[in-house]
Amino acid sequence: MSDWIHRIIAPSAIIISAGAIPCYATTYLTVGQAQKICFTNATQFIAADVTLTSEQRKAITKDSGVRVRLDTQKVWRVQNGDKFIGWFIQDEVLGKHEYIQWVLALNADGSVRQIEILDYRETYGYQVRDEKWRAQFYGKQHGAKLKLDDDIKNISGATLSSRHIADGVKRLLSFYELVLKK
Amino acid sequence: MLRLGLRPHLRSEPKIRRCRPLLGTFVEITASGNAWHRLGLNPALDLPSRCSAFHEAVDAAFAAMKKIQNMMSAHDPASELSLLNREAAHRIVTVSRETYEVLRRADRMAVESKGAFDYTVAPTLARWGLLPATLQCENAGNWRDVLLLRRRQVRFLRPLTLDLGGIAKGFAVDQAIEVLREHGVASAMVNAGGDLRVFGAQSSRIHLRHPSQPQQFAHRIELAQAALATSSPCFTEKNLHGQRVSHLVDSIRQTAVTGVISVSVRAQECWLADALTKVVLNAPQLAQKMLAKYGAEAFVLTA
Structure with a gap:
């Protein structure tokens, strides 16, 4: 009967790779693909990036309770012919362990239409905040990392909280109210 | 001759992966396969068009999970x-x-x-x-x-409050799989932060995260037509007034499950795998009987 439970003791003995696998990344959608998915009826996406002044950043932080980290926000006005049908906003959040590119699609009235994750990069440990440490993975985006991608993509074990995205939504809705809408 | 005409499509079968924040975690759906005949599509359609049918299927699967979240979230007063x-x-x-x-x-x-x-x-x-x-x-x-x-x-019968966190996420994964199947997707994986299920001809390789060193993978499992759910206190454990607590309750002793332990269960359906992880954590002896009854299997990782 005890065969039903495999007790795996001292996992260091059976770790598959030689060392830790410090990083894995997944690209789900390109910006262009996400645009098509969020607005199937769109005919045009007009780039309308916004550079935030420090006053605007402070105002958004105050309104949303979430710190504004970047001073440029990538934004597209979405059109169906002559008709304005919504906003498409690209953003990134840096969580505790993960680095996420995502988009928020808003309807013309500013309500949330859709959220899609574009790219998800997960790193662990104290090194996460170390830019130099993180930089070593950027260079590998086109070569070695892709191979890792294929091999290590399905992970079970940690439930990663999506709270950082929820915070990002709050921040971008304040951005819409205080900056885009005007 | 007809088969020859289909060849290019067999080579370029659509495969898409999408991810959305749902159920308090990140839900990833992978859909692939050459199911154009079941999707009711013209085999002459180009790859982007067939991909768009897949995106519709995945959208519907996400919507089904969102519906479960709206009905069964303990955090949402509505x-x-x-x-x-x-x-x-x-x-x-x-x-x-x-x-x-x-x-x-x-x-x-x-x-x-x-x-x-x-x-x-x-x-x-x-x-x-x-x-x-x-x-x-x-x-x-x-x-x-x-x-x-x-x-x-x-x-x-008495005042009490329910939390379906230990089973509803698995159920949502099952619902999403059902929707993808109905949409004619040939094979798919739905992964809701470690509660996952696969269907289709091919098996998938799943990596189990080590409970104390999440950057390391402790074990690898091949999964086909089955579900796998993992419960571990390692990611929610915290101190509260000198007491160690986590999101996992040892319901028999009324204490928190703590320590370096991670339990994964493979079962036919994800709600079942999800629920059985708690039985393995709280009542290992009894769990053996239940695992046998459901044709399930547990993987216990400790330090």
């Missing part, structure tokens, strides 16, 4: 579960088919595990600050006090 938690101790409440289905399964797991799986631990989790404070409840009843009546009617 959910059906919150309605139960507020009112079922005072009157009979009629719930949706989905919520009733999950309650019936939760009840079955509680009965069979003699309470090692317990969906009435919400007051304890609320006291530990892991669920909204409104779910706290003095002298709360337990799973034996939940009456599931005919016509999807529910009544609590």
Whole structure:
């Protein structure tokens, strides 16, 4: 009967790779693909990036309770012919362990239409905040990392909280109210 | 000759991966396969068009999971579960088919595990600050006090609050798989932060994260036509007034499950795998019997 439970003791003995696998990344959608998915009826996406002044950043932080980290926000006005049908906003959040590119699609009235994750990069440990440490993975985006991608993509074990995205939504809705809408 | 004409499409079968924040975690859906005939598509369609049919299927699967979240979230005051938690101790409440289905399964797991799986631990989790404070409840009843009546009617015999966190996520994964199948997707994986299920001809390789060193992978499992769910206190464990607590309640001892341990269960369906992880954690002896009964298997990782 005890065969039903495999007790795996001292996992260091059976770790598959030689060392830790410090990083894995997944690209789900390109910006262009996400645009098509969020607005199937769109005919045009007009780039309308916004550079935030420090006053605007402070105002958004105050309104949303979430710190504004970047001073440029990538934004597209979405059109169906002559008709304005919504906003498409690209953003990134840096969580505790993960680095996420995502988009928020808003309807013309500013309500949330859709959220899609574009790219998800997960790193662990104290090194996460170390830019130099993180930089070593950027260079590998086109070569070695892709191979890792294929091999290590399905992970079970940690439930990663999506709270950082929820915070990002709050921040971008304040951005819409205080900056885009005007 | 017709087969020859189809060859290019076999080579370029659509495969898409999408991810959305849902159920408090990141839900990833992978759909692939050459199911154009079941999708009702013209085989002459180009790859982007067939991909767009896949995106529609994945959109529908996400929507099904969102529906489960809206009905069964203990955090959302507008959910059906919150309605139960507020009112079922005072009157009979009629719930949706989905919520009733999950309650019936939760009840079955509680009965069979003699309470090692317990969906009435919400007051304890609320006291530990892991669920909204409104779910706290003095002298709360337990799973034996939940009456599931005919016509999807529910009544609590004593004041209590429910949390379906230990089973509803798995159920949502099952629902998403069902939707993808209905849409003619040939093979797919739905992964809701470690509660996952695959279907289709090919097996998938799943990496289990090591509980104390999440950057390391401790074990690899091949999964085909099955579900895998993992429970571990390692990512929610915290100190509370000198006491160690986590989101996993040892319902028999009324304490938190803590320490370097991670339990993964492979079963046919994800709700079952999800629920059985709690039985393995809280009642390992009994768990062996239940795992055997359901043709399931557990992987226990410790330090």
